[in-house]
Amino acid sequence: MDNHSFRTWLSQRTDDQLTQLLRLRPDVAHPLPPTMAALATRLRVHASLARAAAELSALQLAVLEAASAAGAEFEAVSVTAIVEVLTPYGASPESIECALEELEDRALLIQEDASVLLTEVLSTLPPSFHVVGTQDLSWVRAALEELDPKQHSLLNALARADGIGHSKDAALDADPTRPIPRLIEAGLLERADGSHVRLTAAVAAVLRGQPPIPLTPVQPHPSEDAQRLNSTGAAQGLEFCRLVADLIAQLSQQPVALNKDGRLGARSCAGLAKTLADPSATETNIACAITVAASAGLIGTGLTSHVPDPLPSEANYLAATRGADEWLELSAAERYSALIDAWLASPWATWESNRPLETETRHSDLPRHKRLVLAGYPLHTPISTEDARIRALSIRPVLGLNLAPERISGVAEEARLLGLLVPSAQEDAATSIASQAAQNEDFEATLLEIVPAEVDQFIVQGDLTLLVPGPPTPELARELNVCAQVDTPGLASTYRFTEATVRRAFDAGRSESELHEWLAGHSMSELPQALMFLISDVARRHGALRGGAIASYLRCADPEILSALMASPQAAQARLRLIADTVAVSELPLAQVVSLAQQAGFHPAAEDSSGATIDLRPEPARLFAQPQVAKGRREAPEPEVLTRAVAAMRERDNPAPEESGADVTALLTAAVRGGRSVSVTAVNAQGAEITSQVTPVSVAGGRVDARNLATGATVRIPLSRIKNVRMN
Incomplete structure (x- = not known):
């Protein structure tokens, strides 16, 4: 079919059908096509057809092959002829007719009174790729x-x-x-x-080592409780969110220096795992968290502000971004949704190297493979990795050909970490979120249903722990991270109070009364005496020394405490000198003096000019430049935009005849598939045009091998010398 006929067919489609076409082929909608002729041209571009073919199922590809075998690339063929080709392979007439309609919706095959296949479509498939005839390969292996x-x-x-x-x-x-x-x-x-x-x-x-490709994926019956699977997956997903939050907090305090070549060190993940001291913070999990957070724009590499001493400020670091502060303020469901989107769009295969964000582990096709792997796992039904691979091949055969077992295992392991797959013995089951993500559907509404509501209250227990019976609100989580430490993570997490955590709260500017008031305001139970005594005891010893900027000073109502500090080795390091029995001054910054005093066993508190306690913690390290957030698959514009675009194309459509020849390579390749003879007009070495009647045998390497019908000899013609090809 030439371009003019194709454009005429497009013009005859309804507005709803054209809108559906732009939604199914989103690459042709960026930018929106101004005219019907422009749309027709884009739809037949090799790259666009290749993207469309990669999204087809095994049955849809089999229908294309059957249509080609019936001669649909050269003339209209009936649906019956296509059905006759596929019936021996187990395809029902109803499923074939449905596949034909889906192919027409994508403008890959045209149905009027009969079916016509665009000659360029099958040329975009990998060499020697076939679906029909590959369902049973056992006899071939036996024969070989x-x-x-x-x-x-x-x-x-x-x-x-x-x-x-x-x-x-x-x-x-x-x-x-x-x-x-x-x-x-x-x-x-x-x-x-x-x-x-x-x-x-x-x-x-x-x-080629290709496994059998079923025409339709096996649909096992769900055998697991959907609510339990979704709840288990959500709990694991929120645990991953906590790991990312801990990573951001650590990089805010101590960014990781990059090597001179701009890469992370081989032991970077091991160092972070040791520092975080969390059972879930393994090197593998840290690497995944780094790549997902980088894809979400929460961390990145480059020059960083507020670099803590003694790190050089002019070096490049792995550090948090200002976008991390916004992410930390989101609700639990919103944080989880952002990380899922970032993982789906992340191009880094962390299982290929012990260094995250390596250039060699970046693959542009990985985001599409992630969705395909998730699609291979049926909803709420545990299956093995090998069965998931067979299903993935049936769902997207072209895309699944390059899906190596190692990549499937790596993607599945990361999906488990994010709670998209829930392990069950030696099998995995997909959650509702995984199923929707695989189909590129919006899953935020489902997340709101399965992620428990946030809580801003807790239960304080007598063993200096408190239980948060659900995901804490951002405000509650922020305060708990100041005055306590995570003891047992999970949906119902446990925090523990220690002398060090209470002192950290005082160092952050909280007073004893403020801490008592905040705990009482959020506790669903009476505060135990053990916690009250711990807070009072730390408060009694905290702040006995008072410091300010001289560059800095220390003051104390008790001269003996200050004398004891002056007698310590740290006093010399802090460059302290007494100016009165109760006052010492230093030329070093106050934060450094307070840190040295703490090393000597004292617990000074920082104050402002009015004597109020202030927070001496350093500003979190942040990258100067916000890194680009990884983007997933290009989506079609909003439906309203597509509707207006179709109306605009209608207005500008010119029904005047248009001369346009078909693609030479596509025609020759179609002739090879169908065993048809063609008339080829080519230019010889002397510049003369010669027309020959030939039967093409193969098209490869920029040339066509064909059998001359007049002489019976095999001739080789460079494609660059061919001016015209016509079907006989």
């Missing part, structure tokens, strides 16, 4: 085991040459004892013409 080494070598050579080879033994009267006639007799080769043979689809699949 019976071959001698010479026959094996011949088949492997054909597989390396795109499955087509030239041989005089392809003739009908060739010696039947020769290897090629014997392979033809065994069904492992098929005769293209009197001088060429090609591998059958099944043999090519086995030699």
Whole structure:
């Protein structure tokens, strides 16, 4: 079908059908096509057709192959002819008709009174790729085991040459004892013409190591409680959110210096895991958290503000961004949703290296493979990784061809960490979120249903712990991280008070009365005496020394305490000198003096000019530049925008005839598939045009090999010399 006929067909589609087309082929909608002619051209561009083919299911691809086998690339064929090709492989007429409608919605096949297949579509598929005939490969493997080494070598050579080879033994009267006639007799080769043979689809699949591709994915019945799976997945997802929050907090206090080549050190993840001292903070989990947080724009690499001493401020670091502060203020469901989106768009394969964010581990096709792996796991039904791979091949065969087992295992492991897959024995089950993410659907509403509501109250227990019976609000989490430490993470997390955590709260500017008041205001139970005594005891010893800027000073109502500090080795390091029995001054910053006094066993409090306690904690380290957030699959514009775009194309549509020839390579490749003869007009070395009647045998390497119908000889014509091709 030429461009003019194709454009005419597009013009006859309804507005709803055109809007659906732009939604299913979003790449042609960026930018929005101004005219129907522009849309027709974009739809037939090789790159766009390749993207569309990669999204097709096994049944849809099988329908395309069956239509091609029936001659739909050259003339209209009936649905019955397509059904006859696929019926032996278990496809029902109803499913075939449904697939035909879906292909027409994508403008890959045109149905009017009969079906017409665009000649460019199958040319975008990988060489020697077939779906039809690859459902049962056991007989091929058995037949290959019976071959001698010479026959094996011949088949492997054909597989390396795109499955087509030239041989005089392809003739009908060739010696039947020769290897090629014997392979033809065994069904492992098929005769293209009197001088060429090609591998059958099944043999090519086995030699490539391709597993059988079912025309429809197996749909096991859900055998697990959906609510339990979703709750378990949400709990794990919130645990991953906590890990990312802990990572941000650590990088805010101590950013990780990069090597001179701009890469993270080989032991960076190990160092972070040791510092965080959390059972879930393994090196593998830390690496995943780094790549997901980087994809979400929460952390990045580069020059950093507020670099703590003694790190050099001019160096590059892995540090948190200002976007991390915004993320920390979101609700639990919003934080979880942002990390899922970031993981789906992340191009880094962390399982390939012990250094996250490595250039060698960045793969542009990984985001699409992640969605495909998730699609391979049926909703709420545990299956093995191998069964998930077979399902993925059936759902997206073209995309699944390059989906190595190692990548499936790596993606599945990260999906478990984010709570998208829930392990069950040696199998995994997909949650509702995973199923919606695989289909590129909006899952925020589902997240709000399965993520427990946030709480701003807790239960204080007598063993200096408190229980938070759900995800804490950002404000509650922020205060708890100041005055306590996580003891047992989870949906119902436990925090523990220690002398060090209470002192940290006082160092952050909280007073004894403020801490008592805040705890009483959020506790659902009476505060135990043990906690009250701990707070009072730390408060009594905290702040006996008072410090201010001289650069800084220390003052104390008790001269003996100040004398004891002056007698310590840290007094010299702090460059302290007495100016009165109760006052000492230093030329060092107050934060440094207070830190040295703490090392000497004292607990000074910082104050402002009015004597009020102030927070001496350093400003969190932040990158100067906000890194670019990783983006997932390009989406179609909003429906209202598409509707207006279709109306605009209608207004500008010019029904005048348009001369446009079909793609030469696509026509020749279609002739190879259908065994059709064509008329080729080419320019020879002297610049003269020569028209020949030929039957193309193969198109590869910028040239076409064809059999001349007049002489019977095989000729090779460079594609660059061909001016025109017409079907006979």
